[in-house]
Amino acid sequence: MKKTFRLEGLECANCAAKMEKAINELDGVKEATVNFMTQKLVIEGEDEKMHTIIQEAEKIVKRIEPDTVMKKA
Numbered sequence: 001m002k003k004t005f006r007l008e009g010l011e012c013a014n015c016a017a018k019m020e021k022a023i024n025e026l027d028g029v030k031e032a033t034v035n036f037m038t039q040k041l042v043i044e045g046e047d048e049k050m051h052t053i054i055q056e057a058e059k060i061v062k063r064i065e066p067d068t069v070m071k072k073a
Helices: 014-022 047-064
Strands: 001-009 029-035 040-045 069-072
Touching: 001 047, 014 029, 014 040, 014 047, 040 047, 047 069
Parallel strands: none
Antiparallel strands: 001 040, 001 069, 029 040
16 A cells, blocks of 8 residues: 655755654555655555554654644645
């Protein structure tokens, strides 16, 4: 399963790289990419774990850049 999100308020390319690295380490994630230029997050992961992956990804985004909002694209 693949899900795409907009990262509204993402202002730091280095933060985007940190988010991508942390999300890729989550259980069930096959691949996650954060594009700073388009402000998009794409997560590809196991269907049955996707709900948990998205919740954890939101926590990671908030921890790294608190003003960034993750919205479905």
